[in-house]
Amino acid sequence: MSNAFDIYFYQLINQTLSAEWLDVIMVRFSDKLFWTPLYALCIYFMVKEFGKKTWLILLFLLIAVAASDRFTSGFMKPYFGRVRPCHELALTPRIPEGVSCSETGSMASSHAANHFAFAVFMVFLYGIKKRSSAIFWLSWASVIAYSRVYNGVHYPSDVLIGGFIGALFGFLCFKFYKFSLLKLKWN
Numbered sequence: 001m002s003n004a005f006d007i008y009f010y011q012l013i014n015q016t017l018s019a020e021w022l023d024v025i026m027v028r029f030s031d032k033l034f035w036t037p038l039y040a041l042c043i044y045f046m047v048k049e050f051g052k053k054t055w056l057i058l059l060f061l062l063i064a065v066a067a068s069d070r071f072t073s074g075f076m077k078p079y080f081g082r083v084r085p086c087h088e089l090a091l092t093p094r095i096p097e098g099v100s101c102s103e104t105g106s107m108a109s110s111h112a113a114n115h116f117a118f119a120v121f122m123v124f125l126y127g128i129k130k131r132s133s134a135i136f137w138l139s140w141a142s143v144i145a146y147s148r149v150y151n152g153v154h155y156p157s158d159v160l161i162g163g164f165i166g167a168l169f170g171f172l173c174f175k176f177y178k179f180s181l182l183k184l185k186w187n
Contacts, residue, residue: 120170
């Protein structure tokens with residue numbers, strides 16, 4: 001089980017703030033394939049704006065997401081061995097139709113980590129001063145992280161820590177991307 005903070009906010013989001021009409025949206029937001037058109041659109045706009053540099057951008061973006069995924073799934077989940085809240089019957093978890101409760105650990109959320117890695121990389125790629133872009137990407141990742149708690153498969157601290165880890169990998173990989181541009185003398 002988890003601490004009082006996690007239990008209170010888990011039950012608030014998963015049970016009190018839930019609604020049947022919202023279930024459909026939150027289940028979709030947690031589905032990796034649902035976002036495929038957005039990723040394709042991102043690649044299209046990158047090619048238009050960055051041309052040949054797009055390959056290098058995609059390489060470092062892929063590294064950011066893969067690193068955050070491997071760190072959370074490959075290291076943190078086995079290390080902490082935290083049971084997902086959907087398996088804690090004392091919490092009376094509410095699992096919307098279409099959501100499966102994995103047997104992998106709960107700490108930290110790979111969904112949150114991966115999407116925040118992507119979002120933070122994009123925020124820095126398009127400029128942190130472009131408020132609308134930053135708000136879009138960070139809101140997008142936040143809604144996905146929220147959906148993991150809403151769907152009953154993660155505690156709030158799982159998504160907060162996962163989001164932080166993903167943001168860190170997104171930032172670091174963006175810095176490596178910029179460093180690579182300098183080394184390759186690619187303007």
